Amino acid sequence: WAKAEGKDRWTLFDTERSATEVAQFRLSASMPAALEHEEFYVEYQPLVGLRAEDVAGVEALVRWWHPELGRLGPDRFIGLAEETGLIVSLGRWVLRQACYQAKYWQEEFGAAAPFVSVNLAVRQSRDPQLVADVAEILHETGLDPGKLQLELTESAIMSTADEPLEALRELARMGVRIAIDDFGTGYSNLAYLRHLPVHELKVAGSFMEGIRDDEPDPVDEHIVRTLVELAHTLGLTVTAEGVETREQARRMAVIGCETGQGWFFARPGTPDAIRSLIVRSGTEPER
Ligand code: C2E
Ligand code: MG
């Protein structure tokens, strides 16, 4: 009896899983055409200076407007694109979009314009064409290399072999900023950080849970303090991710983070929304 029931369960489980697998497979298969038909678009979220309250940077976050499924977040399709390898062309497309957009801000606000921060998938960091692609896009768009930041996750950057690391060094030499995304969630070798061509640490949003006035988590706060101290010792700037409340923004400012990113400041939005934020923060257009 039990065995029969167990067997049924497994059958049910298998059926469900394969339905999901079919859906995932379809989504994967439709991605190249979606890229060609411009179903993807980019939203922008500000990295706000915790002192001056200026828009120091802007993260580019890709979305998919699927004709049947509607709006899909990156968590639904980036993993699939990594598996199929499409991430390399999708990532290049996002980079180009973001650089064109940042160039508009550069033209309007000059040196005070925010940098644009673009996520780099593991596959992209290992793509031998990466440096050439970035150089070409910077040239094509006319964006100052210092107005581009590339974000790699901790695990991506730590597992990076010699050649991709050399690519990151080359990008850094070109003046591009390199950031480590979601810092504190992986298994970083902290000592190794000093050997990486990195300019910024983005402290993972998961630490923000314990950063609060009513029931602060002393461990979260201590870890964040330690990370910020280490980053500063290495000459890196720090962004607090996932800042949802005023308390968190204030506490992270006290801890010494340069910038904060999160719903407290702004949800990801259109370039127009970013422009209004830049203007509202007191940055004057240059022309
Ligand atoms: P991420 O790079 O760590 O980006 C931050 C994520 O946190 C974004 O989710 C953002 O919308 C969300 N977020 C921002 N503020 C808050 C907040 O206050 N609270 C909470 N709970 N969340 C907040 P999103 O847009 O869904 O992106 C998810 C992940 O997908 C990104 O995490 C990034 O790893 C990846 N991703 C997005 N765009 C790209 C891309 O163009 N290329 C690659 N390779 N990955 C991308
Ligand atoms: Mg990111």
Ligand code: MG
């Ligand atoms: Mg992040």
Ligand code: MG
């Ligand atoms: Mg994330």
